[in-house]
């Protein structure tokens with residue numbers, strides 16, 4: 325069976341939902357083909373351990389203009405996270421404890437040193453290559469840059485853990501420019517950048533925003549529909565799914581994450597540069613876990629060792645006899661989302677007396693439609709790959725947080741990129 329549409333959008337994450345809504349608003353017929361049995365992609369609000377928990381993307385901020393505009397459009401507010409009282413951190417082979425501000429104090433000067441060039445090298449975060457000098461540092465890693473700062477060992481270790489948290493991965497090949505991009509998007513203020521990353525949640529959850537966008541769209545959505553192949557020619561595309569169904573369209577917007585892009589066969593093939601970038605992938609290969617612990621704990625944050633399977637924890641929800649924590653680690657294969665005992669062993673090194681009751685999470689790195697968490701690029705991606713990923717090939721257009729200019733690792737980046745792709749496709753179809 326073959327179905328005709330003006331545009332096929334592959335993927336119903338925020339990039340796909342944005343692009344589809346915009347194109348239908350301009351009068352194009354759009355069909356979204358989504359592999360999962362749900363929309364929203366790498367965001368997923370699900371009921372676990374007795375409450376709705378965000379298993380993927382979560383936090384937003386008013387310095388992220390695209391997601392904020394969408395929330396204003398649909399009348400969706402934010403829910404602030406807890407203000408922290410206590411901090412635990414691991415450095416020099418031992419646990420340290422202090423007031424929460426102490427962590428920010430330790431990290432302040434070194435982050436200012438590390439990120440001091442952010443505004444100079446990336447003066448316009450939505451045109452990340454506007455200053456050609458940024459290419460000169462794009463092959464340097466965050467790891468090397470931190471080690472060059474000449475910090476005392478405790479501070480060095482904490483800063484490395486902090487950036488491993490931000491990358492949700494290992495930092496040896498993590499692009500220094502990616503750190504600069506984040507900081508520049510937060511107007512050069514690393515504390516604002518950190519606040520933007522983990523403080524304000526979407527009221528009603530990410531699914532509320534995704535549903536609002538879909539409801540506002542005239543696109544048809546097909547779930548459980550895995551795209552396997554795209555044949556393209558000057559005037560259009562034929563998209564084939566795993567059950568052999570084909571869809572003809574004038575254009576296709578592909579929103580697969582970079583790490584999953586090569587799972588589709590393109591004919592003719594995508595440029596070698598695009599294929600190589602997808603084969604290398606990106607550094608966000610870590611874990612996110614929700615952990616219910618016994619008793620009502622205070623509001624704490626905790627930084628473990630850089631290489632610990634979970635190296636960051638914060639308390640998030642407080643009930644009478646339990647507390648729910650959210651945790652991150654740099655290697656999604658190092659901690660099972662079902663191994664409560666392993667999580668207990670990691671946590672008790674950091675937070676004395678803690679007793680894990682239950683855990684919940686989703687293994688995004690083992691998820692074939694994601695193969696990664698949030699997009700955090702390797703060295704060289706900005707200068708060698710980003711523009712090429714954004715360059716359409718015939719009637720094929722890539723969109724997604726992995727290919728965005730501004731807040732690239734975020735929901736905001738997905739929406740930005742979806743808007744750009746829809747505008748470009750509309751221009752191609754109407755001129």
Ligand SMILES: Cc1cc2nc3c(=O)[nH]c(=O)nc-3n(C[C@H](O)[C@H](O)[C@H](O)COP(=O)(O)OP(=O)(O)OC[C@H]3O[C@@H](n4cnc5c(N)ncnc54)[C@H](O)[C@@H]3O)c2cc1C
Pocket residue numbers: 334335336337338339340357358359360363364365366367379380381382383384521522549550551552579580581584587588611612688692693694696697698699723724725726732733734735736737738
């Ligand atoms: C654990 C985690 C925590 C995060 N935390 C935050 C945060 O706090 N704040 C924030 O702003 N961002 C966060 N992010 C990042 C944010 O969720 C993503 O950047 C954003 O949701 C990506 O949207 P997208 O549309 O570009 O890609 P995706 O959401 O990945 O959408 C792509 C879609 O394509 C589908 N697909 C893949 N292959 C196929 C195929 N072959 N055929 C059909 N469909 C296919 C996928 O199922 C998916 O639905 C986090 C992500 C993760 C995983």
